[in-house]
Structures are given as C-alpha cells and as structure tokens.
Amino acid sequence: MRILITAGGTREYIDPVRFISNASSGRMGYALARAALRAGHKVTLITAPTTQRHPSGAKIIEVETAAQMFEALKKFFDKCDCLIMAAAVADYTPARSAKTKIKKNNKSLILRLKPTTDILKWAGKHKRKNQIVVGFALEDKNLRQNAEIKLKEKNLDMIIANTAAAIGAGKSTVQIKTPDCKWLKLHQVSKTRIAQKIIALVQTV
Numbered sequence: 001m002r003i004l005i006t007a008g009g010t011r012e013y014i015d016p017v018r019f020i021s022n023a024s025s026g027r028m029g030y031a032l033a034r035a036a037l038r039a040g041h042k043v044t045l046i047t048a049p050t051t052q053r054h055p056s057g058a059k060i061i062e063v064e065t066a067a068q069m070f071e072a073l074k075k076f077f078d079k080c081d082c083l084i085m086a087a088a089v090a091d092y093t094p095a096r097s098a099k100t101k102i103k104k105n106n107k108s109l110i111l112r113l114k115p116t117t118d119i120l121k122w123a124g125k126h127k128r129k130n131q132i133v134v135g136f137a138l139e140d141k142n143l144r145q146n147a148e149i150k151l152k153e154k155n156l157d158m159i160i161a162n163t164a165a166a167i168g169a170g171k172s173t174v175q176i177k178t179p180d181c182k183w184l185k186l187h188q189v190s191k192t193r194i195a196q197k198i199i200a201l202v203q204t205v
C-alpha cells in the first residue's frame with residue numbers, strides 16, 4: 001500500500017520568532033512510518049518539527065503549521081491508499097501573525113485565535129472508495145464514547161484513542177476501534193509495538 005502518515009505537533013506563529021505548539025514528540029507517527037516501511041509499504045511522512053530521526057526509505061515532507069500540513073496533505077492524499085493522521089494538529093492559530101517581533105510593554109497582551117481546518121475530517125469527507133482513513137483521539141474522560149463520536153463524525157475506518165499520558169512517553173495504553181469491531185486495548189505497550197499492530201490492522205480493513 002501507499003501509506004500517508006502525519007506526525008509531530010504543528011507550530012502556529014504569533015510573530016516571526018514565537019509560536020504556539022503542543023507537547024507531541026512525534027514518536028507515534030515516526031514509529032508508524034518505520035513499521036509501515038518494514039511491512040513493505042511505500043511511505044510518505046508529512047512531519048511537523050520533531051527531534052526524531054527521519055526513517056530511511058520514506059518520502060519526507062517537512063511542514064510547520066496546520067495550514068502547511070493541510071496543503072501538503074491535499075497534495076498527497078489522492079495518491080495514497082491509507083492515511084494515518086498521527087500529528088497533533090493545533091485546533092487554533094493566531095488570527096493575525098505579526099510581521100515583526102512583538103515588542104513588550106507593561107500592559108497585558110491579548111491573543112485572538114481562529115480555528116484551523118480539521119484535516120482528518122476533510123480526509124474522511126473526501127476519501128475514495130477503498131481509501132482507508134485512520135485517526136487518533138486524545139481524551140481525558142469518556143474515552144470510548146468521545147472517540148466513537150470522532151470515528152463517526154470524521155467518517156473514519158479506524159480510531160486509536162489514548163490519554164494525555166501518551167504524550168512523549170515511550171510506552172502507552174491505547175484503545176483501537178473500527179466501525180464493525182469491538183474495542184481492542186493494548187496496555188502499556190511500546191509505541192513500536194502499537195505501530196506494528198496498527199499497520200497489521202490497516203492491512204485487514
């Protein structure tokens with residue numbers, strides 16, 4: 001298969017030197033890219049900045065912002081058989097980004113944010129027959145219920161739900177659901193093994 005994977009946390013610039021981001025390490029997305037390559041698939045990895053080593057054999061597209069990730073995804077989505085959206089895409093971006101570095105003064109500074117495009121939802125809406133779209137869900141509570149809502153609303157073929165404890169961790173607990181199967185729980189497993197399991201499941205969808 002041709003598998004398109006996104007990874008890392010996007011950066012949303014306030015001015016040329018400052019940005020809003022999140023604590024994503026990119027580990028899960030990169031583990032998925034390596035597992036897919038090892039299973040013999042062709043991999044395109046759209047990555048926001050991370051400290052991960054680029055997996056050799058993958059086509060790497062480097063982006064920073066949610067908007068850039070969306071542009072890159074639209075370019076490669078048509079050509080893939082499966083999209084796995086492991087990136088931590090910012091839900092909001094500054095309504096305006098200053099052209100030059102913002103100077104400090106003694107007053108409080110109010111930042112106005114505007115929503116970004118939900119890339120995964122766009123992919124679920126535009127997927128062709130036989131194209132597989134896989135998403136993640138990060139939930140603090142009602143994990144299964146909330147993830148099932150995302151599975152349906154984003155028209156996904158699989159969702160991997162986890163909690164904030166997974167961010168940056170080597171091992172994590174995830175729960176996986178496809179529309180027609182029961183929940184599958186992997187308890188405190190390395191991201192390498194989680195990635196192998198996801199790729200194995202994608203092959204059977």
Ligand code: CTP
Pocket residue numbers: 066085086087088089090091116117118119120121134135136137138139150
């Ligand atoms: N996602 C995306 N584009 C966004 C935000 C999220 O493609 N602008 C994708 C993520 O890559 C992930 C999935 O949507 O695969 C779920 O992300 P999550 O943060 O759990 O949920 P949200 O849909 O952003 O909803 P909320 O933050 O309200 O829970």
